[in-house]
Amino acid sequence: MKIYNLKNLTKGEVNNICSRSIIDDNLVKSRTAEILKRVKEEGDSALFAYSELFDSVTLPKLFLDEEELKSIAAHIPEKVKNSIDIAYQNIYAFHKNQVIAEPKIETMPGVTCWRENRPIEKVGLYVPGGTAVLPSTFLMLGIPAKIAGCKEIVVCSPPQINGKVNCYIAYVALLLGITRIYLMGGAQAIAAMAYGTETVPRVYKILGPGNRYVTEAKKTVQNTVAIDMPAGPSEVLVLADETANPSYLAADLLAQAEHGIDSQSILVSTSQNIIEETLKEIDLQLNILPRKEIAAAALRNSFIILSENLDESINFSNQYAPEHLILATKNNEKIIPLIINAGSVFIGSLTPESAGDYASGTNHTLPTSSFAKAYSGVSVDTFIKKITFQQLDINGLKNIGTTVETLAEAEGLQAHKNAISIRLRDIK
């Protein structure tokens, strides 16, 4: 991990770190563009070809149906099944609470305005399955989609080496009432859902995290289809003072580092001692991880920042806008109101980020690459459109009439004015 002293960094260097320019993505951009173009032009045949190229499987067909999912799901170990069920309940409870009907507002006597929720009819969920298969992500996307009431839910996930999905993904599908999974990953899956192919239906909005190819593809197809947000590769920023526990800090930094070679883990601390102890802990813990090569590569893209005081640390964090922010200080409660940009926040030494990744209830599909400055993580709202309604009665038309006529005239739009005047004449 690179170590910086915040007071020695120029504004430009801080900007550079915060822009994630450490990850060079020109190659990813050109490869992704090529994949999108080919799927758009060739449809299914490109999808079969990319499965062979990237996933090393020759697929007989591009999806698994309900019967196949049932037979795969039958192999799920009881312990994992029970844990998925508990995670499901917590995620469901947290998201169900997000459905709020707004009251109607009478802005003037006789002028009533309100908004109603409508589910997006066709959504496409991307469930990552490259270096690790993530049934937890399937829960994070599928539960709010179901609560929102989306009619058509298309799900894509990369095929495993046997040409199927694993039993956890199959089990979550059945739990959610999803009866088909399309076997495709990466940019080609995003292209299929954005443009449609002979087999894969085109959707109105694509949601879900993924690696750099997936994220780049989602960003590119935005002139055709809506997306949730750029989500991935994973990141964490830990704010720690001298009271933090270095072994917990190391564990949390490594948890995100093991996601992928391009993950980023950042420690910002006011304590030189905590930094040194955390580095020692990282060495110890890294060596026993099965995915140590991946985590070690991610740590080479990661860094530690020594800051003078907590205010400086918070400013840096707001500028970096991390996907996950962990607060490991003696004054966490005071920091909370100062957080402006973050995807999701984990407070105190007993709140590991892994809890939110799997089961506490909050959504783990979160904005990365500083997009937390403008985007929220996935929620029921991500699957909903809000339609505004209004109704005027005679009183309302009389009350608002002159205002609208005057403004229409000021804009030189006579027909707009007439639409009011013609009615006012009738009710006088």
Ligand SMILES: NC(=O)c1ccc[n+]([C@@H]2O[C@H](COP(=O)([O-])OP(=O)(O)OC[C@H]3O[C@@H](n4cnc5c(N)ncnc54)[C@H](O)[C@@H]3O)[C@@H](O)[C@H]2O)c1
């Ligand atoms: N921000 C979030 O909300 C969030 C949540 C969960 C996971 N994630 C991130 O999702 C990512 C999952 O990545 P993953 O790779 O394990 O799975 P993935 O499913 O995102 O990607 C796998 C696919 O990538 C494509 N691919 C791989 N190498 C390629 C290459 N060289 N050229 C073109 N395409 C290629 C293949 O088609 C493969 O099927 C991780 O980066 C993780 O950090 C983010």
Ligand SMILES: N[C@H](CO)Cc1c[nH]c[nH+]1
């Ligand atoms: N940390 C990831 C979001 O960046 C989510 C996840 C899934 N499984 C484990 N972690």
Ligand SMILES: [Zn+2]
């Ligand atoms: Zn994680």
